[in-house]
Amino acid sequence: MFKRLRSLFRVLTRRRDFEDGMTEELRFHIEQYADDLVQSGMSPEKAARQARMEFGSLESAKGDCREERGLHLFDEFRRELSYAVRLLRKTPGFTATALLTLAVCLGANLTIFAVIDSVLLRPLPFPDSNRLMTIFNTYPKAGVERDGSSLTNYYERRGHIPAFTSLAIYSYGTEIIGEPGSTEREQTMRVSPDFFTTLGLGPVIGRTFTEEETTSQTDHVAILSDAFWRQRYNADPNVIGKQIRVNSVPRTVIGVLPPAFRFLSSDARVFLPLASRPEDRTPLRRHSGGNVIQMIARLKPDATLQQAQSQLDAQNAALEVDDPQAKMIADAGFRSLVVSLQADHVAAIRPTLLLLQAGAIALLLIGAVNLVNLLLVRASGRVKELAVRQALGASRGYVVSEVVVETTLLTLAGGLLGLAVGYGGIHLLRVLGADRLPLGSRIAFDMRLALVSLVTAVIMGIVFAAPVAWFNLRRHLGNALQSESRGGTSGRAPQFLRHSFVVSQIALAFMLLAGAGLLGLSLQRVMAVSPGFQSDHILTGQILLPWADYSDVARLAFIEKLLDNVSHLPGVLSAGVVNNVPFSGHNGKSAANVAGHVLRPGESARGHYSYGVAGDYFRAMGFSLRAGRFLTVDDSRRSERVCVVDEDFARYYWPNASAIGQRLWDGSEAGKDAEAFTVVGVVGGVKQAGLTEDEAQGAIYYPYAFRIDASFFVGARTSLPPESLGLGLQKVVRQIDPDIPVNDLRSMETRIADSLVARRSPALLAGLFSCIALLLTAVGTYGVLSYAVARRRREIGLRMALGAQPGQIRSQFFYLSLRLLAGGTALGFIGAWLTGQAMQAVLFHVPALNLAILAGAMCVMGLVSLAACLLPSHRAARISPMDALAEE
Amino acid sequence: MGKTAELLPGTLDMLILKAVSLKPLHGYGVLLRIRQISKDALEIPQGSLYPALYRLEHDDLIAAEWGQSENNRRAKYYRLTAAGRRRLRDETAGWNRLASAIAAALNTTSEEV
Numbered sequence A: 001m002f003k004r005l006r007s008l009f010r011v012l013t014r015r016r017d018f019e020d021g022m023t024e025e026l027r028f029h030i031e032q033y034a035d036d037l038v039q040s041g042m043s044p045e046k047a048a049r050q051a052r053m054e055f056g057s058l059e060s061a062k063g064d065c066r067e068e069r070g071l072h073l074f075d076e077f078r079r080e081l082s083y084a085v086r087l088l089r090k091t092p093g094f095t096a097t098a099l100l101t102l103a104v105c106l107g108a109n110l111t112i113f114a115v116i117d118s119v120l121l122r123p124l125p126f127p128d129s130n131r132l133m134t135i136f137n138t139y140p141k142a143g144v145e146r147d148g149s150s151l152t153n154y155y156e157r158r159g160h161i162p163a164f165t166s167l168a169i170y171s172y173g174t175e176i177i178g179e180p181g182s183t184e185r186e187q188t189m190r191v192s193p194d195f196f197t198t199l200g201l202g203p204v205i206g207r208t209f210t211e212e213e214t215t216s217q218t219d220h221v222a223i224l225s226d227a228f229w230r231q232r233y234n235a236d237p238n239v240i241g242k243q244i245r246v247n248s249v250p251r252t253v254i255g256v257l258p259p260a261f262r263f264l265s266s267d268a269r270v271f272l273p274l275a276s277r278p279e280d281r282t283p284l285r286r287h288s289g290g291n292v293i294q295m296i297a298r299l300k301p302d303a304t305l306q307q308a309q310s311q312l313d314a315q316n317a318a319l320e321v322d323d324p325q326a327k328m329i330a331d332a333g334f335r336s337l338v339v340s341l342q343a344d345h346v347a348a349i350r351p352t353l354l355l356l357q358a359g360a361i362a363l364l365l366i367g368a369v370n371l372v373n374l375l376l377v378r379a380s381g382r383v384k385e386l387a388v389r390q391a392l393g394a395s396r397g398y399v400v401s402e403v404v405v406e407t408t409l410l411t412l413a414g415g416l417l418g419l420a421v422g423y424g425g426i427h428l429l430r431v432l433g434a435d436r437l438p439l440g441s442r443i444a445f446d447m448r449l450a451l452v453s454l455v456t457a458v459i460m461g462i463v464f465a466a467p468v469a470w471f472n473l474r475r476h477l478g479n480a481l482q483s484e485s486r487g488g489t490s491g492r493a494p495q496f497l498r499h500s501f502v503v504s505q506i507a508l509a510f511m512l513l514a515g516a517g518l519l520g521l522s523l524q525r526v527m528a529v530s531p532g533f534q535s536d537h538i539l540t541g542q543i544l545l546p547w548a549d550y551s552d553v554a555r556l557a558f559i560e561k562l563l564d565n566v567s568h569l570p571g572v573l574s575a576g577v578v579n580n581v582p583f584s585g586h587n588g589k590s591a592a593n594v595a596g597h598v599l600r601p602g603e604s605a606r607g608h609y610s611y612g613v614a615g616d617y618f619r620a621m622g623f624s625l626r627a628g629r630f631l632t633v634d635d636s637r638r639s640e641r642v643c644v645v646d647e648d649f650a651r652y653y654w655p656n657a658s659a660i661g662q663r664l665w666d667g668s669e670a671g672k673d674a675e676a677f678t679v680v681g682v683v684g685g686v687k688q689a690g691l692t693e694d695e696a697q698g699a700i701y702y703p704y705a706f707r708i709d710a711s712f713f714v715g716a717r718t719s720l721p722p723e724s725l726g727l728g729l730q731k732v733v734r735q736i737d738p739d740i741p742v743n744d745l746r747s748m749e750t751r752i753a754d755s756l757v758a759r760r761s762p763a764l765l766a767g768l769f770s771c772i773a774l775l776l777t778a779v780g781t782y783g784v785l786s787y788a789v790a791r792r793r794r795e796i797g798l799r800m801a802l803g804a805q806p807g808q809i810r811s812q813f814f815y816l817s818l819r820l821l822a823g824g825t826a827l828g829f830i831g832a833w834l835t836g837q838a839m840q841a842v843l844f845h846v847p848a849l850n851l852a853i854l855a856g857a858m859c860v861m862g863l864v865s866l867a868a869c870l871l872p873s874h875r876a877a878r879i880s881p882m883d884a885l886a887e888e
Numbered sequence B: 001m002g003k004t005a006e007l008l009p010g011t012l013d014m015l016i017l018k019a020v021s022l023k024p025l026h027g028y029g030v031l032l033r034i035r036q037i038s039k040d041a042l043e044i045p046q047g048s049l050y051p052a053l054y055r056l057e058h059d060d061l062i063a064a065e066w067g068q069s070e071n072n073r074r075a076k077y078y079r080l081t082a083a084g085r086r087r088l089r090d091e092t093a094g095w096n097r098l099a100s101a102i103a104a105a106l107n108t109t110s111e112e113v
Helices: A002-013 A015-039 A044-055 A058-068 A071-090 A092-121 A151-157 A195-199 A226-233 A305-320 A326-331 A341-346 A350-380 A383-391 A396-431 A447-474 A477-482 A492-528 A552-567 A617-621 A633-637 A647-653 A722-736 A748-755 A757-791 A793-801 A806-842 A851-877 A881-886 B011-022 B027-037 B046-058 B082-106
Strands: A132-138 A164-177 A184-191 A221-224 A243-246 A249-256 A270-273 A294-299 A335-340 A538-544 A572-578 A589-594 A607-615 A625-628 A642-646 A663-666 A677-683 A699-703 A711-718 A742-747 B062-068 B074-080
Touching (some): A002 A015, A002 A071, A015 A044, A015 A058, A015 B027, A015 B046, A015 B074, A044 A058, A044 B046, A058 A071, A071 A396, A092 A350, A092 A396, A092 A447, A132 A305, A132 A341, A151 A294, A151 A305, A164 A243, A164 A270, A164 A538, A195 A294, A221 A243, A243 A270, A305 A326, A305 A335, A335 A341, A350 A383, A350 A492, A350 A757, A350 A806, A396 A447, A447 A492, A492 A757, A492 A806, A492 A851, A538 A722, A552 A572, A552 A607, A552 A633, A552 A711, A552 A722, A617 A711, A625 A647, A642 A647, A647 A677, A647 A699, A663 A699, A677 A699, A711 A722, A722 A742, A757 A793, A757 A806, A757 A851, A793 A806, B011 B027, B011 B062, B011 B074, B011 B082, B046 B074
Parallel strands (some): A184 A270, A221 A249, A607 A699, A642 A677
Antiparallel strands (some): A132 A294, A132 A335, A164 A184, A164 A294, A221 A270, A538 A711, A538 A742, A572 A607, A572 A711, A589 A607, A589 A663, A625 A677, A642 A699, A663 A677, B062 B074
């Protein structure tokens, strides 16, 4: 077999040599024979004739020789290919429409599939990554769906859950790295020693962290990412042991990670030990995760997720027996959940992506139906030609293979163009913010995707060929030959097929349109939600002050000086500081104990957004005052224990009384009297984590001195465009401390807009898809109607000759398109309802069936269908009886 | 042509292998050689000789090479390959078995039954 393939390959690559050799060899034979005949006394002319006659047909001998080499198949294929190319070139309009349709439909699918592939399908870059799990605490009844894990959880769980081979914790952060004068802010991760072993991928140079390096005194070590090592250390192989300054504290480099190391979507370039003090690991701190520390674990090869979950549940139950906060956490519905790491990471975006892929597939179906219809119309124009060829001996196999070659050539060319469209589409997605999706930076155009789309194109070609081949073979030869015109009676079956194709096309386009409408309406409803403050003209930025350089006093002094300088910048009306501004993506909740509030049976202690504020934060952010007063610069200077709550908080705890003068403690336990905070004001509720946040959790604002963090946000209200303040703000900060950069500088309006990317981009794409779908449907309807008109030209001519009015003819085709439209919309209605149901997860306050959307979709659909039928029916009405009857 | 016999199906390949096993030959030479070694008893249809040669070459039983003919013309010469030699041996043995079996069967007289 192999030898034959090699021989075939040799001949194919040197086809001309083969042919020349064969001709020469046969000629040699005949001439040699003629020579022999001459020698036996024959005249040269007679000998030559005799030799040729005895040899028989040269061409048939050659054909036999080619067949012996398996070449005839290739020759036939080549003939069919050049025939197909000729046919396609003869109908440039059809070919261009088909190629464009295929390119757009395949390109759209390729684009969305590229995202699905990199986000949902491709495994994480770790060995056996499907065994990697994440574990997080949830307190659903306290309004805290996700709270990460605590240090205590980690120390209690590791080695005690038999279903896990190892278990580790990590937290994300940013630190200032480098020598004074050349510092840079870098993304970092703090990880426990077993983090890299759990992932199964660790340093390639040096070593990982040890257990001894997890206390705050002994954690002066760091592991570098490959990129950081190359950029900052010029890929120095002797980097181990060198010093690196992190937040102005020197650390020793102990390891370098491989280039492929990337944990989820993190851009961390420096890894530090997750150090803690013994008191952070006690049972008292078990439920103080605060969603800062996250846990991962690796399942044993023979263990299941369910086993791990039940072992974890059992441990939690055992620990809860003597937990000091047992009642509180039981009330809160506490559980720890084990979820696959990758699935958890992409859970939020998964429904949207699947929806978009469904939309793209619907688009492909519409395009495919269009093409099959066009191909059928074309085939019926060639009925006679095919009948003649079949009568002359073309086999059924030949008829089929000819169609397959033609459609596959078409779809393959369309697929190649689709690659270009997909390549552009992936770039478009980048513009729309796809690389900010979880794992979105992995989205790329690669060989695998190209191969998948070309294989799809070939499969489509073969599928397309089926109805056309059926059409070509089903007609009786005699019939086709006898009927004089191509308008001879053709069966009802092909017509029914064409019409049902148009109906399904309309239905699919209707579904897409309705789906896009729902997404758009949902987006509009989200955008109509007020964030709860005046979000215009505010610039915000994050500043991190290293603990080593800044004591609490120095920190407060820095903030006071910063606010003073910022408020003197031109255009600045007011400025303030807060731990986390709304829409910053870092909005965690913590508990508060309200004096006099007794938990009702079944009621759980609630998590509230809790912030420290300094300066004129409320005025700068445009909060509204409901009662009492704002916290002001004076509160930042005094150490009086006062606080401001928002109206949701006030309504929850004091529904019938004034909140002013009430007292509460920071934390879940009631403390000493002297540690209570007095409420001095009530402000309007603010959407903290996003516009779609439905449940008002309540918020408490303390003076900043009582809630100091390593980093804080500064917010400034200005009368100028907020972006113009950026340079000024950075300059002010650098004047106070040249090593402190300002991070994440964005106006509040940009933050809100950015938070909508996951809704806006899908809505845009869905809109784009439905526009293309409409266009394709219009082309499809137009094609089928024009064909119907052309096919019945003689009949129409005859009827008009007998007195039919043009109006009657016109309305006949008008009704046909109306029937198709009605059928399509009826199906589409059902489809749209199902689509709406499937979309509930990604919709915001929009029901599955929205009448306005459906009516709108119907209007658009109707307009497009009618527009598509206008030209053909107009043409039908203008048929001249004389011409039509005289033809053919 | 009364003295020539019809070729049995499948025997042409065998004859070609035999012909080129004696000495590399061009196509016309194969024709002459078969005629010669069969003592003019076998006549090969000229049109079917070349497809057979091409098939055998395709199966790697014979190999072709361009060379000079006796009267100094370019001609394609075929020779037996190792695989062809094996095939010829097998087929010859097979043919002899078959031929003697058939001959024995045909020569059976009524007494021997």
